[in-house]
Amino acid sequence: MIAIENLHKSFDGVEVLKGASLEVRDGEVVALIGPSGEGKSVLLKHVAGLMRPDSGRIVFNGKDLWNLQRADLVALRNRFGFLFQNGALFDSMTVYDNVAFPLREKTRLNEKDVRERVLSELEQVGLTGADDKYPAQLSGGMAKRAALARALVRSPEIMLFDEPTTGLDPIIVHSIHALIADTHKRLGFSGIVVSHAIPAVFSFVQKVAVLYGGVIRFVGTPQEIFKTDDTIVRDFIRGSLPTDAFRFGEPVPAEANVQERQEGTV
Amino acid sequence: MGNPADRWLLDPLRELGRIPLSAVGGLGRMGIFLGRTLFYTFAPPLKFFRVLKQIQFIGFGSMLVIVLTGAFTGMVLGFQGFYTLSRVGSTAFLGSMVALSLLRELGPVMAALMVTGRAGSAVTAELGIMRITEQIDELEILGLSPYRYLVVPNLLAALISVPLLTAIFDVVGILGGYLIGGKLLGVTSGTYFGAMTDYMDMSDVLNGLYKSICFGGLIAWVCCYKGFYAGYGAEGVSKATTQAVVLSSVLILICDYFLTSVLF
Amino acid sequence: MKGRLNLELTVGIFMVIGLLCLAYLSIKMGKIDVWGKPGYTVFAIFSDIGGLRTGxxxxxxxxxxxxxxxxxxxxxxxxxxxxxxxGLEIHEDAVVSVKTRGLIGEKFIQISAGAADEIIKPGGRIRQTESALDIEALISKYAFGNL
Known part of the structure; x- marks a missing residue:
């Protein structure tokens, strides 16, 4: 189980997270949604241990991420998969080498077994035949799928997806969602999906969390979110307010937001 | 907030105070970065293939520019030295003067500056792009240290390549000096190379070598650090690259002064 | 693995050229004898060697x-x-002196050949020495007329 407890984080005096809390049970995938610039990716990077919170804790099965021994942290990392926004493929390597990289570096498999695993993983994501291409030669959707193959090749227990479908056309969005749903069934990982693809993303997640104003404002099943009394959440879901105007409707407590506001109006 | 005394008096003071604070903070971060790099340098396994690749890039790739600049530096020294020495009638010392300037001073410094410009900037840009496209984060997620995979190979490659490049620079420079002094201005090869050998000893060679090793480490340290902590977007990377080249060049010259005063 | 071969080759070329240059400098400037020191040693005692240095x-x-x-x-x-x-023999009555090349040049050792039958054995001592000429002292003597 992953528990995010009362997370605070500021960048250059601007408070992005103001006490966000969320729980993800084993085998459960949670969709993390909310307006742009609210710090969804930041929250996700905290869960992965890539950023250190100003205060608050990230707890895995009762153990605080930032109080772990080095060996435990490495062991924990080995159970992790992270799909970055732009794929983060190593651009000095081919697709094949990218997917093989975690196996070569972290396991003692021989090259024949590596080849088998990599090719089957590439087949799963529908990239058969693209193995000798370099990331720069791939389209956005292909890069995402290659990155997904690399994340899944180690059969992770925890998967974090940072906007897996942003900037892709609807057909590919659908195929990537189907791919995630599929692998979830196959591997049974727990995970968090940061996404703007509403309501498509609801089709395969067990829970939905809304990050708004630096806190998790709503947690519930996809069915519950349509029935919520919280007007802001409801409005956000319906998309009745554009993201920018949305921001102005909110009381601004932190002084840092004043600057942002001026930039918006001028 | 809003209080005019605050805004006109205290805020500028606060900003002023922030400058040394952030400078000291940056220095501390650079120190921690170096410490971690050294830790992973000595903690096996070493990524030998990546070290080779970086030697190819930093060393082999810089050879042409080193030969070119070395030849012309030596040729200028040949000219200047000859005219200066001919005023006091001791052009026989041309060889030792050219060799001395190159070995102790110009070789290490010029070679280091050339490597900074050609390879250091590229290292910063590459690491910076890896940072902003989250490839460095990806390594962390895979449980692999980005220091081991990206920084240590650069450090080792620079420590090996820069002294060798300096040696090439020195030899080419000495030949360049001979080309001018000997072939053009009429100092005989016996006088040129004889004076060179007579008035130089191992300490000159070693001093140059120590300097170039220090400079190699310095270049790798500064350029990797700047790339590793590059800001966001293309602007962040371009800024980091500029800063890396400027900082590394300035530090090479400052460091050169202190090394000279310590070594001699 | 053509790329790998290429990599090893280029790195190899670079290292060889670099090390050759370094070796050239060390041997030429440092006067290092790569093949060990040939010949033999003798010693002499001087009261003043001026600016004589090893090498x-x-x-x-x-x-x-x-x-x-x-x-x-x-x-x-x-x-x-x-x-x-x-292959060079030094006779027992040879004289060693510290000399200067030119007026302000480098110091060196000159041995004037002797004629005695005895030959100095390796590790032996040349007894007759002549110390460095103190040019400054000479000049001041001359200048101030204390000849």
């Missing part, structure tokens, strides 16, 4: 025949060990 040449009749191997202070006198090329 300074040793000449007979203007021809280099060896170099200064080491200099040590012994009883407030300088004990200078000379490395002599093989």
């Amino acid at each position: 300074s040449p040793v000449v007979v009749a203007g021809v280099d025949i060896g170099l200064v191997d080491s200099i040590r202070l012994e009883d407030y006198e300088a004990r200078v060990v000379l490395q002599i090329n093989p």
